[in-house]
Amino acid sequence: MASTESGLRIQGDENLQSMLVGTVMRKIKSRTWKKQRYFKLQDDCMTIWYKSKKAGKAHSTFSMRDVEVVREGHQSEVLLSIADEFPANRCFTVVFHGRRGNLDLVAESAEEAQSWIKGMRKLIENLENMGEREKLDQWIGDWFQKADKNNDGRMNFKEVRDLLRMMNVDMNEHHAHRLFTMADKSQTGALEGDEFVLFYKMLTQREDILNIFQEYSSDGQKLSQSDIEDFLRKEQLEDVDIQHHAQELIKYYEPSDTAKQLKAMTFDGFLMYLGSAEGSIFSPKCRGIFQDMTQPLCHYFISSSHNTYLMEDQLRGQSSVEGYIRALNRGCRCVEVDCWDGANGEPIVYHGHTFTSKILFKDVVNAVGKYAFKISEYPVILSIENHCSVDQQRVMAQHLKHILGDKLLRGMLDGRAPVGLPSPEELKGKILLKAKKIGGLEETLNGTVEDSLTGEVSDEDEVAEIDEEILHRESIRRRVKKSKQRLSKELSDCVVYCKSVHFRSFKHARIHSKFYEVASFTESKARKHLREAVALNFQTAGEGMDLNDGLFSQNGRCGYVLKPAFMRDKNDRFDPELPQKREDYQPIVLTIQVISGQQLPKVNIKEDSIVDPLVRVEIHGVLMDQAKQETRHIENNGFNPLWNDTLRFTIHTPELALVRFVVEDYDKTSKNDFVGQFTLPLSCMQKGYRHIHLLSRDGTRISPSSLFVHVRITDLE
Numbered sequence: 001m002a003s004t005e006s007g008l009r010i011q012g013d014e015n016l017q018s019m020l021v022g023t024v025m026r027k028i029k030s031r032t033w034k035k036q037r038y039f040k041l042q043d044d045c046m047t048i049w050y051k052s053k054k055a056g057k058a059h060s061t062f063s064m065r066d067v068e069v070v071r072e073g074h075q076s077e078v079l080l081s082i083a084d085e086f087p088a089n090r091c092f093t094v095v096f097h098g099r100r101g102n103l104d105l106v107a108e109s110a111e112e113a114q115s116w117i118k119g120m121r122k123l124i125e126n127l128e129n130m131g132e133r134e135k136l137d138q139w140i141g142d143w144f145q146k147a148d149k150n151n152d153g154r155m156n157f158k159e160v161r162d163l164l165r166m167m168n169v170d171m172n173e174h175h176a177h178r179l180f181t182m183a184d185k186s187q188t189g190a191l192e193g194d195e196f197v198l199f200y201k202m203l204t205q206r207e208d209i210l211n212i213f214q215e216y217s218s219d220g221q222k223l224s225q226s227d228i229e230d231f232l233r234k235e236q237l238e239d240v241d242i243q244h245h246a247q248e249l250i251k252y253y254e255p256s257d258t259a260k261q262l263k264a265m266t267f268d269g270f271l272m273y274l275g276s277a278e279g280s281i282f283s284p285k286c287r288g289i290f291q292d293m294t295q296p297l298c299h300y301f302i303s304s305s306h307n308t309y310l311m312e313d314q315l316r317g318q319s320s321v322e323g324y325i326r327a328l329n330r331g332c333r334c335v336e337v338d339c340w341d342g343a344n345g346e347p348i349v350y351h352g353h354t355f356t357s358k359i360l361f362k363d364v365v366n367a368v369g370k371y372a373f374k375i376s377e378y379p380v381i382l383s384i385e386n387h388c389s390v391d392q393q394r395v396m397a398q399h400l401k402h403i404l405g406d407k408l409l410r411g412m413l414d415g416r417a418p419v420g421l422p423s424p425e426e427l428k429g430k431i432l433l434k435a436k437k438i439g440g441l442e443e444t445l446n447g448t449v450e451d452s453l454t455g456e457v458s459d460e461d462e463v464a465e466i467d468e469e470i471l472h473r474e475s476i477r478r479r480v481k482k483s484k485q486r487l488s489k490e491l492s493d494c495v496v497y498c499k500s501v502h503f504r505s506f507k508h509a510r511i512h513s514k515f516y517e518v519a520s521f522t523e524s525k526a527r528k529h530l531r532e533a534v535a536l537n538f539q540t541a542g543e544g545m546d547l548n549d550g551l552f553s554q555n556g557r558c559g560y561v562l563k564p565a566f567m568r569d570k571n572d573r574f575d576p577e578l579p580q581k582r583e584d585y586q587p588i589v590l591t592i593q594v595i596s597g598q599q600l601p602k603v604n605i606k607e608d609s610i611v612d613p614l615v616r617v618e619i620h621g622v623l624m625d626q627a628k629q630e631t632r633h634i635e636n637n638g639f640n641p642l643w644n645d646t647l648r649f650t651i652h653t654p655e656l657a658l659v660r661f662v663v664e665d666y667d668k669t670s671k672n673d674f675v676g677q678f679t680l681p682l683s684c685m686q687k688g689y690r691h692i693h694l695l696s697r698d699g700t701r702i703s704p705s706s707l708f709v710h711v712r713i714t715d716l717e
Contacts, residue, residue, distance in 0.1 A: 015119035016045065023116075026106040031081045034106075039116075044141060045123065063142075064123045065703070068097045068329075072117055077320060077359075078104045092117050098698035099539065102322070131272075139599075139704050140200050143167060144193065154190035160199070165610075167599070167639055179203060204640065206271060208596045208708060212689060213270050222264040225250065235710075236688035249273050274691060274708075281692050281711065282553070286684035289556035293378070296421040297497070298515070299568045302381070303552045303559040304334035305538045309349050309364065310356060319350045319357045321367040327538045328371045330699075331552055333559035334381040334434070337364055339388050339396060347392045347399075362399045369404050372431055376558040379409075379427035381498060383520070384435035386491070393488035400433065400494055407431045409496050420515050421497055424560050434498035434518055438487050541697045543660075547620055549699050550658050550679025564655035576622040579652045586715060590649045590659070590682070592617055593710040594631050600638035600694075600705050603665050603673045611638030612666040613675060615707060617647050619682075621657035625649075633666035638675075650716060657682040661692055661707060676702050687711050 022040030027050075039050040042061075051059035073088035074080045089110035094103040107113035130138070147163035148155050155163070157180050164176060183191055183199035191199055216231045217223050223231070228246040232238040238245060247263070253276065254260050254269035265273075273279050277287075305327045309319045324335055339361055342348030347361035372380040388396065400408055409430045413422050496516070503509065503519035538545065555561055566574045566582060575581060594615045602611060614633040619625050627649050634641035651657050660679040664672035676694030692707040 013119070013122060015115045016041065016122060018112075018115045019119045020045075023112055024108065025112070025116075026086075028078050028082060028104040028106060030078060034082070039105075041119070044145060046138065046142070062096070062103075064120065065127060066096050066100070067094055067120065067124060069095045069124070070117050070120045071095060072113075076102055076104055077322065077363075078102070079106075080363075082106075089113060094120070097700040098696065099541065135703060137197075140197060143200075144196050154188075154192055155196060156190045160191070164639075166602070204598075208642065209271055209274060210267065213267050222259060222262070222266055223270060225263045228265060236686070249278075274689060275706075279689075279691055281678075281686055281690040281709065282680050283684050283686045286554040286681075287556070289558055291555050291560075291562040293425040293560065293562075294423045295562065295568070296423060296515075297379075297427070298421055299563055300424065300560040301551065301563060302334055303330075303332045303548065304381075304383075305332045306336055307338070307351060307537055307539075308332070308335040309337070309359060310351060310537070310539055319359045321359060321363050323539060324364060324367045325371050328368070328380070329375055330538065330549070331375055331557040331559040332538060333376065333378060334383055335368065336383045336385065337361070338385040339392075341388050341392050345392065345395060347388050347396050352387060361396055362403065365399050365403045368431065369407060372407065373429055376556070376560075377428045378424040378558050378560050379430045379432055381432045381434050383498075384433060384500075386435055386487075390486050390488045393491040397488060397490035397494055400491075404431055408433070408494065410494060411496060424558075432496065432498050433494045435491065435495050435500055436487055437495040437499040438489060438492040440499065440514060440516070541699070545699065546660060546677055546679045546695075547658055550660065551681060553679075554681055554684050566655075576653070576656075577624075579622050579624060585652070587650055587652045588654050589712075589714050589716050590619075590651055591646065591712040591714070592648075593646045594643045594707065595710060596643065596708045597638070597641045597663065598704065598706045598708070600641070600663060600675055601696075601702050602638060603675055610636040611675060612636060613638055613641050613663055614666050614672070615643065615645075616662045616664065617649075618660040618662065619649050619651060619657055620660060621651065621682075622653045624652045625657055638665075651682065654682050659685060661694075661709075663694060663707070676705055678707075682713075685711060685713070687713060 019039075019041035020043070022038060024036055024038050026034050027037045028034050035052070037050045037052060039048060041047070042049050046064050047061050048064065049059060049061050071093040072091075074083045074091055076093045079086075079091045079093060086106045087110075090107050090113045092105055092107075092113055094105065096102070105116075107116065127135075143163060143166070144155065146166060147159045149159055149162075157177060160180055161173070161176065179199055179202050180191070183195045183202065185195055185198075186192065212231075212235075213223065214220055216227050218227055225243075225246050228249060229242045232242050232245060250260060250263060250265050250269070253273040254265050255272070256266050256269070259266050259269065278284060308327050309321070309323045311318045311320050311323055327335055337349055338352060339347050339349060340352055340358075342358070342360070348358045349361050349364050350356045350358040368380065368382060382400075384396075386393065401410075407430060409427070409432050413426055498518050499514075499516055501513070501517040501519055509519070551561060552559060562568075566572045566584070579585060580587075594617070597613055597615070600611055600613055602609070612633045612635050614631050616628055616630045619627045629647040629649070631643045631645040631647070634643065658679055659682050660677060662677045663675040665675055666672055674697055676696060678692045678694055689708070689710050692709060694702050694705040694707065696702050
């Protein structure tokens with residue numbers, strides 16, 4: 001097996017060497033829960049092991065693959081709560097991918113804390129810099145360790161059988177034993193590291209890709225540069241300089257120096273290319289910022305979060321600044337803050353008239369100020385649902401100005417007269433307040449606004465609609481009548497381009513609305529105007545967030561996606577229910593051949609269970625384009641299922657279409673179990689033979705699980 005130390009380059013790194021020795025640190029869950037734990041980096045330089053100092057206590061582990069970032073100092077609510085007890089230079093927070101809770105730790109000294117912080121960051125950096133082959137080798141190594149029950153660095157046939165079951169393979173025992181014997185070059189009756197790699201390669205032979213390779217290979221042994229150009233032209237339908245591209249593929253993906261000198265690609269190189277980001281279904285052209293960012297804000301779809309402060313359910317869940325940090329780190333550009341009067345004159349944030357916990361408004365503003373522009377430099381909109389008294393509104397204004405400083409947009413850009421919305425490019429690094437405002441921008445410019453006025457609460461300020469039965473069960477009383485509320489001039493003045501207004505109708509808005517006015521409404525009201533509506537709770541995994549993540553996965557994940565031209569032209573009356581009335585109407589046919597799957601994760605906790613996978617392809621867009629089709633299911637094979645099923649869709653408005661691939665474990669007696677998914681805009685889909693790298697329910701990659709498909713997009717005849 002490839003050397004882990006050489007792959008991770010730990011030799012000579014004092015921090016990693018110290019982590020391998022291990023140390024005692026405090027694990028902190030709350031101000032009152034602080035327990036000592038022994039932490040140690042395992043020899044694979046990938047797993048952190050820890051246990052209680054008390055004898056007999058069970059241990060826990062986590063993989064560095066699951067770690068998103070390490071925060072230094074008091075950068076979590078838990079560590080802030082014990083800031084008076086432990087200095088910041090001894091504290092750090094391990095943040096995991098997805099929705100897994102943080103791990104808050106306090107080291108015995110600042111030096112030990114730095115050793116672990118720098119060491120873990122080094123491991124994260126190494127993982128990010130790994131190629132697909134290194135990632136696969138690491139994954140194989142993980143399985144080797146899981147299967148090596150007696151930890152002797154060797155694996156007998158019984159351990160191999162258990163491994164196959166763990167890896168989602170239901171294989172004929174005779175065939176498995178034949179592969180085992182072939183891989184056992186030392187003839188010891190057990191596989192060591194390199195022998196196990198050989199066994200794995202025989203087990204995972206990609207016949208589907210080998211057939212394509214041989215079809216385009218002139219001699220059946222390699223792909224010449226001419227062969228590669230032929231493949232790129234006929235199958236991948238490349239529209240770039242194909243000769244140059246073929247040369248680049250050989251340069252970057254061919255592992256054999258001999259083949260490189262011959263300007264050729266071996267099967268291993270071809271396999272690496274198809275498994276890379278270049279060979280994925282998502283076009284590399286769409287990964288960076290490629291859209292015009294100089295148009296008015298209203299010309300963009302903006303990634304937005306509802307009830308951002310919640311970590312769990314909307315009735316009894318935890319409110320946390322972590323919700324804002326996670327949303328902003330996922331590219332969200334509009335976050336919601338529900339503000340209420342709190343004790344000691346300090347406004348609080350929580351889901352009003354429910355049992356959710358409460359956090360301080362100033363802590364939310366601090367988090368937004370700190371994390372707003374770590375992922376994207378484009379503007380963040382702070383959507384305020386204001387239930388506070390005038391006095392506490394003034395406190396809110398003070399916090400916004402003091403904490404955010406120059407980041408808070410407090411006036412028109414360059415003092416210009418208000419004629420239209422600025423662009424994301426012009427607003428880089430700025431935080432905009434969306435809230436009720438006294439008067440309009442004109443009055444603000446003229447200085448005619450009084451100290452405070454009474455305003456009617458707009459729809460977004462009403463208590464969110466919650467199931468009446470739940471409300472009754474929880475004995476929660478909700479306010480039904482709209483209230484009148486006085487507004488603080490100080491807070492009102494912080495609102496510039498995003499004044500919250502009551503929504504009456506589209507006709508009324510078309511005639512009367514000002515460019516700086518924004519309307520929000522509940523889902524029930526939205527359904528009166530639209531066939532479907534979505535409240536984007538970033539903390540809730542599922543189809544809604546998959547589609548949102550898919551839409552905003554393009555354009556550098558910056559949180560802004562330019563709307564199609566027909567949605568930006570005020571003279572274009574695009575009707576989503578009659579897309580064929582567009583002057584530039586050009587429907588397309590999307591043909592997807594679902595070929596195979598690779599290393600699908602096991603979803604059923606029963607030890608003898610094997611996945612029976614099927615693939616569903618969903619089209620989400622205008623009403624005429626909504627469609628779903630499925631492959632057949634493959635029994636007892638989550639390791640390398642082969643479908644070769646072809647699905648076809650006619651799409652009338654491709655500019656708005658999202659394509660979602662869903663893998664499920666078929667169950668004829670009950671609902672299928674979710675295995676993985678991947679969603680992307682149709683406009684970002686590459687043609688030809690492509691891999692789809694699957695994501696978990698909470699949006700993190702399930703390496704190395706993938707689908708292999710062939711894509712064609714043609715005009716409808």
